[in-house]
Amino acid sequence: LLLTYSLSYLLTSLLHKVCSVEPKQLCVLDCHFTMLLPIITAAAVGLATGLLLQKMFYPYIWLDLIYYFKLQRVKQTMKRRMRQGVITLLDCFVRQAKCTPEKPFIIYEGEAYSYGDVERRSNKVAQVLNAHSGLQKGDTVALFISNEPDFICVWFGLAKLGCVVAFLNFNIKSRALVHCLGACGAKTVVVGADLFHTLEEILPSLLQSGIQVWLLAKSSSHQEVLTLLDKMEDASEEPLPTDLCSSPNIFSNSLYIFTSGTTGMPKAACISHLKEVMSMCFLKMCGVTCHDVVYITLPLYHMSASLLGIGGCIELGAACVLKKRFSASQFWNDCKKYNITVFQYVGELCRYLINQPKVPEETAHKVRLAAGSGLRPDVWKEFVKRFGNIKVVESYGLTESNIGFINYTDKIGPVGRASFINKWSLQFDFVKYDVEKEEPIRHRDGYCETGLLITPVSVVSPFLGYAGNKEMSEKKLLRNVFKEGDVFFNTGDFMLIDQDDFVYFRDRTGDTFRWKGENVATTEVTDVLASLDFLQEVNVYGVSVPGHEGKAGMAAVILRPNQVLDCRSLYCHLKKHLPSYSWPRFIRIQESLDVTETFKQQKSKLVQQGFDLSQVTEPLYFLDESEETYSPLSSEVFAEIMSAHKRI
Known part of the structure; x- marks a missing residue:
């Protein structure tokens, strides 16, 4: 009421001084304003009440609405482009190359490749393979190439031929390599010069199976292996004739991306053109713009780097700094050197960064945003505290499915919202x-x-x-x-x-175990253990124990430098933060933890070895509840556990 009357007085005074309104007229205006006062007051009270209720019960509704409308705008843009014939990721790239041919696209080891450069080089790849390989539309070609610009050029060149491209993990060896080639039905494989030694072991069987092998080099010591770079020197930079180019259905298969194989052999997930185009919008939804420089250290055979990263840069017309392999020690130097503003993370990448010694470059950079998935809350808090004003956009998604979440708020921990x-x-x-x-x-x-x-x-x-x-x-x-x-x-x-x-x-379904009639999420136990200052890395899993139903918890851990396992503190910490059925029954100390190239922890081998002293040479401890500590696992105690004479 006081505010309303004050506004009334100020308004009448202003009209009198500025507009020369007579006092008699002012009196009439003031009378009308007084009559409207109850309505104005009711509206103000209603608005204030509504805002208070919204703040109490729906505090994030405005952020939800902003995200919703941003998502709708992206969908409308996709529909408009499709009506114009821009249907696939390749179409989007060709369109971007025509609009901004001189804009830097890939920066690799200090050398910049513009959108136009990559377009012309991919045309050369298409021209050579069209003339010499015998590939037809719909044939599957596997890429066994490290992180380098030619991975992208060959990928796009094959797409221009209408081929389905399979991204092979460049860390897999002979048996897994044969499995992957067979799973996707590849008729041809293009291999990088630095990876050819891995392929040599199975080369005879590949050639015998009729699989054509192309080497990213100018010459080869094997007569049966075809070389690509020498033929590209004389190839035309012009695109293939229109009648040879593929006109795909947006729902048809475009890529095979293999799962990381944390358990068992990798599986070849089929990726449609629609999935590709949807994935390209990820960086835009995270707030990245065409002016950003995106740092990609993840392997290109993984969807995060290829579709979300490279595809995301194409969608925006942004520049990408590509790293051959992730290096925690060089990370901040690279960010400063290349003026990085955005980087992608996955899995434990950020944990590796916070475990590095402090250097001046870690705060003397221009990084404003980190986008990815799998960032644990404890690492998240330490990361934003240590490395400056970097907004973290955590997300969730799957290679095989179109479901996805993005945490567009500043809350630490969640992957998104289910409003x-x-x-x-x-x-x-x-x-x-x-x-x-x-x-x-x-x-x-x-x-x-x-x-x-x-x-x-x-x-x-x-x-x-x-x-x-x-x-x-x-x-x-x-x-x-x-x-x-x-x-x-x-x-x-x-x-x-x-x-x-x-x-x-x-948790993943396979990472959850049941003990004493209770379901236990390994990530929950991992988070609690990771908060101990003497533990650097933690991997929790379930193991079978004779005479016990379900699986007992076990943790493989890495100690921080110059630290020892404080068994008494470990016990007290677990007692304070977790119910007893969640406590690891066994602790295994390791020098390093096995992870995939996307930093997912490997568990299958650890589960298989369990706490078997004949298979594990590293220090093992068991939960000794009678002494309220963890004690070294001796052969006598192991025998008692295996004979079910000792309950744990």
Whole structure:
């Protein structure tokens, strides 16, 4: 009321002085204003109440709405481009190369390649392979190439021929390599010069199987191996004739991207053109612009680097600094040297950075944003505290599925939000899961209970399966979930939703174990152990113990430099923060933890070895509850546990 009367007085005074309004007229205006006073007051009270209720019950609604409209704008842009004939990732690149041919695209080891350079070089690749390889539209060609500009040039050149391209993990060896080539049905493989020695071991069998081998070099010591670079020198830079170019269906297969193979052999996930184009929008949704310089240290055979990173730069017309391999010691030097403003992370990359000694460059940089997935909350807090004003955009996504979340808020920990607005635009559900049976829990009527993240399979959100593995493809599908005939994709990931609708990644289905009748999420145990100052790395998993149902928790750990395992503190810490059934029954000290190239922890070998003293030569400890500590695992204690004479 005081504010309203004050405004009334100021308004009448202003009209009198500026507009020369007579006092009599002012009196009339003031009378009218007084009559409107109850309405204005009611409106102000209603607005204030509404804002207060919104702040109390829906504090993130404005951010949800901004994200929703940003997503709708991206979708409209995609639809408009498709009507213009720009359908695939390759179409988007060609369009960008025409619009900004001189703009730097790839910066590699100090040398810059513009959008026009990559367009012309990929044309040369297409011209050579069209003239000498005999490849046809729809043939599968595998790339066995390290992180380098020619990975992208060969990829785009093959796409211009209408070939399906398979990205091979350049760390795999002979047996796994043969498996991957067979799974995707590759007729040709293009190998980088630095990786040819890996292929030589299986070269005779490849040639015998009719697989053509092209080497990214000017010459080869093997007569049967074709060389690419020498032929490209004289090849035309012009695009292939229109009649030879592919006109794909947006739902057709474009790529094979292999899973990292944390358990078992890698699987070849089928990636459609639609999935490619959707993935290209990731950096834009994170807030990256065409003026940014994006640092990609992740392997290009992984979707994060190729589709989200390279594809994201193409979508924006941004520049990308490509690194052959991630180096924690060189990271901040590179950021300063190349004026990096954005970098991609995945898995434990950020943990490696905070474990490095402090250097001046780690705060003397222009990095403003880090985008990726798999960043643990404890590392997240330390990262933003130590490395300057860097906004972290954590996300969640899968190679095989179109479901995805982005945390567009400043809250540390979640991968995104499941607000009613996001549920409206993104289709997903959660179902309860039986850890021991490794299948969703169903009601008596056969339908699923509502934990495990699933997403409906539809025409616009398809699941193309795994190449050459129909059984595994079918296992990823859940049928008759909520009604007869519906089909859902099983992500295999457990999520947690809090009271504010934030979504947290908790565990993979295979990473959860059941002990003493309780389900235990390995990530929860890992987070608690990782907060101990004498532990640097932690990997938690479940192991079988004779005479016990389910699996007992076990942790492989790396000690920080000049630190020892403080068994008493470890016990007290667990007692304070976790229920007893979650405590690791065994601790294994290692010099290093096995991880994939995308920094996912390897667990299958650790699970297989368990706490078997005949297989583990490193120090092992067991939970000694009678002494309230962890004690060294001796052969006598091991024998008692194995004979089920000792309960743990």
